[in-house]
Amino acid sequence: MISTIVWGTGNVGRLAIRAIEAHPALALTAVLVNNPDKVGRDAGDLAGLGRDLGVAASDDIETVLAGRPQAVVYAASGELRPDDAIADIAKAIRAGAVVVTPSLYALYDQRNAPPEVRDPIMAAISEGGGSLFVSGVDPGWGNDILPALLSGLGGTIEAIRCQEIFDYSTYDQEDSVRYIVGMGQPMDYEPPMVAPTIPTMVWGGQIRLIARALGVELDEIRETVTRRDLDETITTATMGEFEKGTQGALRFEVQGIIDDEPRIVIEHVTRIHPSCAPDWPTPPDGDGAHRVIIEGSPRIEVTVEATENGNRAEGGNATAVGRLVNAIDWLVEAAPGLYDALDVPLRPATGKLGRKP
Known part of the structure; x- marks a missing residue:
């Protein structure tokens, strides 16, 4: 099983928890939150699953990354804090993790991204051996x-x-x-x-x-x-x-x-x-x-x-999250690098038929 953490539990993060729980090759091992009111709450509660998953939310970034997770779903906002998001993602990559996120618009087309966005990510990949795949949530x-x-x-x-x-x-x-x-x-x-x-x-x-x-x-x-x-x-x-x-x-x-x-x-x-x-x-x-x-x-x-639970807004978000989460096992097997949608294949949902989060 691929140890996977979710960083942020808003509209994207709570759906990511559900998608990871439903994925046969992934294991949710930690959840990072910024809101003090969420610290200590179970991931299943934060995701609205109606049951506990045995993973308590934490705000201790250093300790969670020190556990060397294999994958990170970075679901924290990036549009109003792009420099902070780049720094967070680079930190996870330097810890050796595969990172998937919708939060860095400039990296949708990573080959033509501006140097101030691309260079810190490439440096982190070189240093830590992790990877990054960015795909939008629109979706x-x-x-x-x-x-x-x-x-x-x-x-x-x-x-x-x-x-x-x-x-x-x-x-x-x-x-x-x-x-x-x-x-x-x-x-x-x-x-x-x-x-x-x-x-x-x-x-x-x-x-x-x-x-x-x-x-x-x-x-x-x-x-x-x-x-x-x-x-x-x-x-x-x-x-x-x-x-x-x-x-x-x-x-x-x-x-x-x-x-x-x-x-x-x-x-x-x-x-x-x-x-x-x-x-x-x-x-x-x-x-x-x-x-x-x-x-x-x-x-x-x-x-x-x-639709997700009858909700069209969440349904679109859920498919966008599915694209990211379902890429994790492929990225773990691939060479370290910065990937885009043309690099990462869209594959059948092998082993998922009948599975529920």
Whole structure:
């Protein structure tokens, strides 16, 4: 069994605990937390499993890493603390661990990552012999390996579009929804999620990764943003009221431009209520879906819907976590290094049929 720790127990970390518990080759040996209120709590409790796993959460990073875990799922946030996240991950790699994480956007396309991000990781790999694989939680597979795989089914390809379509009304992250995405804010409010250059910082690496998979050169990456206001005041089950006239829907694209045309596009279509922007793309059922559209001959469209305990938001996160956790045993067998989605194969779930966390 591969000794594995989870570092951080938020939306990603609690799902990682479940995925590790369900994996036949992995053994959860420690959980690291920052919140003092979580210290000492059982991992099964933190993951919402309804049973104890016999692993108590700790805030003692040095002691946990001194135990030389073979793998680390780094689930702590990185978007607002990238330097700290890099330092944490490098520390785990120097301890000899394979690390998987969604937290370092710049390493989605690790070959073209800036030196200030890549160099500390490569130094840690050289020193400690660990590895790193970064894949997004939006989910990464929908913006990298899935479109790359589907492109192999086509004859000619004119454009590739990856969509996340989501209704935030059931999403239990009010600060993110109201202040980062901007739902319920005045229409002159600029959501940080779509401030100039931010979408490219987050998703540009995946655009470059797809381009590399297809063997094409990008001229540039562009961004487009569209917002719609609510026609009526609406009330959500998890976050309360959103007033008429405030932002009710947000749509943006990160476009890989080739010959002055958007040929590789990552698009997010988000709403706080289905009634807002009904002319925009919608999921086939429920509150969310991920879709890949390949324009060409033939035209290919694949829509993926995932639920976790009936929750679409957690379902998407769970598949993203599954991609990371299911890569651990492959990474342990591979040579130390810095890997991306084109390096790490998507494999069948061998030995998992019928298993539950």
